[in-house]
Amino acid sequence: MRIHNFNPGPSALPLAAKERAQREMLDIEGTGISILEHSHRERTYEAIHREAIALLRSYLQVPETHEIIFMQGGGRMQFAFVPLNMLKPGQSADYVITGAWAKQAYEEAQRVSALIGASVRKAGSTEVDGRFNRIPRNEELVLDPNAAYVHITTNNTIFGTQWHWLPETNAPLVADASSDIGTRSMDWKRFGLVYAGAQKNLGPAGVTVVIARKDWMREGRSDIPQIFQYRAYAESESLLNTPPVFAIYMVRNTVQELLAWGGLSAIEKESEEKARMIYDVIDSFPDFYRAPVEKESRSRVNIVFRLPTEELEKRFLSQAKERGFIGLKGHRSVGGIRASLYAALRKESAEALADFMEKFAKGH
Amino acid sequence: MRIHNFNPGPSALPLAAKERAQREMLDIEGTGISILEHSHRERTYEAIHREAIALLRSYLQVPETHEIIFMQGGGRMQFAFVPLNMLKPGQSADYVITGAWAKQAYEEAQRVSALIGASVRKAGSTEVDGRFNRIPRNEELVLDPNAAYVHITTNNTIFGTQWHWLPETNAPLVADASSDIGTRSMDWKRFGLVYAGAQKNLGPAGVTVVIARKDWMREGRSDIPQIFQYRAYAESESLLNTPPVFAIYMVRNTVQELLAWGGLSAIEKESEEKARMIYDVIDSFPDFYRAPVEKESRSRVNIVFRLPTEELEKRFLSQAKERGFIGLKGHRSVGGIRASLYAALRKESAEALADFMEKFAKGH
Numbered sequence: 001m002r003i004h005n006f007n008p009g010p011s012a013l014p015l016a017a018k019e020r021a022q023r024e025m026l027d028i029e030g031t032g033i034s035i036l037e038h039s040h041r042e043r044t045y046e047a048i049h050r051e052a053i054a055l056l057r058s059y060l061q062v063p064e065t066h067e068i069i070f071m072q073g074g075g076r077m078q079f080a081f082v083p084l085n086m087l088k089p090g091q092s093a094d095y096v097i098t099g100a101w102a103k104q105a106y107e108e109a110q111r112v113s114a115l116i117g118a119s120v121r122k123a124g125s126t127e128v129d130g131r132f133n134r135i136p137r138n139e140e141l142v143l144d145p146n147a148a149y150v151h152i153t154t155n156n157t158i159f160g161t162q163w164h165w166l167p168e169t170n171a172p173l174v175a176d177a178s179s180d181i182g183t184r185s186m187d188w189k190r191f192g193l194v195y196a197g198a199q200k201n202l203g204p205a206g207v208t209v210v211i212a213r214k215d216w217m218r219e220g221r222s223d224i225p226q227i228f229q230y231r232a233y234a235e236s237e238s239l240l241n242t243p244p245v246f247a248i249y250m251v252r253n254t255v256q257e258l259l260a261w262g263g264l265s266a267i268e269k270e271s272e273e274k275a276r277m278i279y280d281v282i283d284s285f286p287d288f289y290r291a292p293v294e295k296e297s298r299s300r301v302n303i304v305f306r307l308p309t310e311e312l313e314k315r316f317l318s319q320a321k322e323r324g325f326i327g328l329k330g331h332r333s334v335g336g337i338r339a340s341l342y343a344a345l346r347k348e349s350a351e352a353l354a355d356f357m358e359k360f361a362k363g364h
Numbered sequence: 365m366r367i368h369n370f371n372p373g374p375s376a377l378p379l380a381a382k383e384r385a386q387r388e389m390l391d392i393e394g395t396g397i398s399i400l401e402h403s404h405r406e407r408t409y410e411a412i413h414r415e416a417i418a419l420l421r422s423y424l425q426v427p428e429t430h431e432i433i434f435m436q437g438g439g440r441m442q443f444a445f446v447p448l449n450m451l452k453p454g455q456s457a458d459y460v461i462t463g464a465w466a467k468q469a470y471e472e473a474q475r476v477s478a479l480i481g482a483s484v485r486k487a488g489s490t491e492v493d494g495r496f497n498r499i500p501r502n503e504e505l506v507l508d509p510n511a512a513y514v515h516i517t518t519n520n521t522i523f524g525t526q527w528h529w530l531p532e533t534n535a536p537l538v539a540d541a542s543s544d545i546g547t548r549s550m551d552w553k554r555f556g557l558v559y560a561g562a563q564k565n566l567g568p569a570g571v572t573v574v575i576a577r578k579d580w581m582r583e584g585r586s587d588i589p590q591i592f593q594y595r596a597y598a599e600s601e602s603l604l605n606t607p608p609v610f611a612i613y614m615v616r617n618t619v620q621e622l623l624a625w626g627g628l629s630a631i632e633k634e635s636e637e638k639a640r641m642i643y644d645v646i647d648s649f650p651d652f653y654r655a656p657v658e659k660e661s662r663s664r665v666n667i668v669f670r671l672p673t674e675e676l677e678k679r680f681l682s683q684a685k686e687r688g689f690i691g692l693k694g695h696r697s698v699g700g701i702r703a704s705l706y707a708a709l710r711k712e713s714a715e716a717l718a719d720f721m722e723k724f725a726k727g728h
Binding site: 003007022034241 | 365366367369371372373374375376377379382383385386389390395396397398400401402403404405435436437438439440441443444471472475476478479480561563568569570571587588589590591592604605606607608609610611614688690691696
């Protein structure tokens with residue numbers, strides 16, 4: 001049975017990327033040893049490391065104004081690293097709260113501010129009764145013109161909302177783009193720093209991609225621990241200490257394949273099509289499928305919906321699983337159904353799911 | 365040609381651990397997807413995660429007084445996390461400086477102290493002209509009886525020295541054991557916290573094993589970012605956020621194999637034998653091989669030596685490589701030769717190297 005992997009992350013990887021890893025697991029490039037056993041200071045790994053950065057630059061269309069670095073600890077470690085690096089004592093940063101992770105980013109920044117004598121502000125929130133069903137309009141935001149930066153979460157994995165515009169501000173934008181990086185083009189000149197755990201769109205768990213404007217990053221604090229400093233990773237080409245070798249190797253394999261599939265413009269187009277197929281079914285059966293998210297804020301990568309009853313949701317999930325659709329359960333904090341359509345999920349999978357959803361609605 | 369992998373880290377892994385990864389790369393346990401594509405919140409991965417912790421507890425003989433957690437960022441991230449968690453404003457911690465990494469641990473702790481209003485002391489150092497050729501005697505240490513903890517580096521990878529005794533103190537010991545964990549038994553009741561990047565003895569790069577006394581760890585600060593807090597990892601069984609799935613999976617595969625090889629007592633015995641074989645050749649040709657390290661401080665896992673000239677060292681390395689011995693170049697900061705004999709390096713490899721060294725000495 002073909003598995004259609006809708007996992008919210010870690011999630012589907014290109015077959016060729018995995019096949020290559022399998023082929024090279026015992027002996028990479030005739031060296032007689034595994035990629036896992038190579039020193040990170042030797043030629044074999046260094047070439048892969050540099051290639052991964054170059055392919056990311058090409059795929060994500062990152063201009064030379066920005067540096068690409070590899071870190072560890074996931075998006076959540078960045079919740080702490082961003083204010084530690086980019087917020088100086090006495091300064092303040094703005095956070096827009098559009099979901100659970102955005103809120104956690106804000107709370108970590110609060111802990112950092114208390115430690116270093118800075119402050120953070122809520123510049124806006126769309127929370128209603130613990131839920132977030134939309135992205136705020138620009139006029140709802142109360143932005144501090146002197147903010148060190150404005151933090152947003154480009155896509156909210158749990159609630160299925162996504163920014164389709166950007167806050168109007170002169171401050172550098174900082175974005176957690178873990179769930180939609182690599183599925184759409186970005187206006188890089190607006191972003192001071194973008195971070196993303198690789199495990200949704202760019203590779204496996206275990207490496208975080210950080211893309212930062214070089215001049216801004218250099219203004220970051222240099223009196224925090226060196227291993228927290230973006231500049232130290234940039235200066236060492238992300239070889240400050242032993243990097244997560246295999247995760248970076250898999251990012252290389254994955255992004256290489258995404259480029260072979262036509263690159264970002266093709267993936268972006270496919271992303272729109274995949275999402276449209278699912279939303280079309282939802283909208284065709286308004287009495288059966290209920291999408292809580294406001295249309296203008298709908299996410300293309302995490303499609304969240306409910307069925308008339310929890311009983312039907314259980315039946316939906318169980319029949320889906322029998323047909324090879326996995327990972328469709330909504331986040332444990334909100335329930336319901338969630339289909340995650342990341343970069344490496346092929347259109348056929350979205351098509352098959354749309355077909356199943358249609359049949360299920362008609363049959364119930 | 366059989367490769368004998370003396371890499372200083374990442375380094376050799378058991379063949380069976382890699383073969384299993386190869387076998388399961390496209391489909392693990394009949395799920396139809398790769399271990400890389402499984403959600404970390406689902407049964408397949410969770411079982412591996414728990415098994416990895418249980419196997420580590422068994423292999424390293426960790427008592428229930430101590431918690432085992434998985435983190436990211438390598439030993440170097442711990443240089444910052446240890447003082448952030450375990451040093452309160454106004455307190456002081458002792459650091460014993462026995463090598464380059466010990467020094468960096470001290471320097472990161474200095475940066476943390478300056479940030480939070482605590483302090484760190486050098487309780488001893490064996491540095492002479494930028495080199496460290498021995499571990500200090502207990503009577504050389506000037507320990508603070510009120511220290512929050514005493515930090516040591518159990519084995520110094522670059523200089524090839526190793527602690528074969530422990531400082532006499534009532535303060536909890538904190539140890540960077542990256543290079544010798546899993547190669548010898550430890551007196552756990554002496555240690556408040558031990559950390560180790562997995563990539564030398566326990567698995568691949570990308571995961572850090574932290575073993576901490578539960579009661580002491582709970583005294584750690586709770587007002588630092590949550591993602592820095594040991595207690596938060598402990599409470600979530602290291603599933604606070606997406607863990608480095610594949611690295612932990614490989615730790616499971618690796619430690620399972622080390623247990624199959626006879627467990628820690630067998631590996632410790634083998635470790636002594638491997639080291640003895642190499643040191644015996646060095647000591648048999650004192651005019652040819654020169655070991656800079658004082659005998660009582662010799663490391664069993666990183667054996668550092670020089671040849672009469674740099675020219676001969678080059679020839680040694682090049683002939684060694686032709687025979688399949690890789691990773692023997694000394695650290696770029698000190699030059700010379702270094703043979704790293706970590707847990708998964710088989711005795712035959714040490715035997716073969718000893719044989720080559722003997723022939724090389726006789727032939728030159």
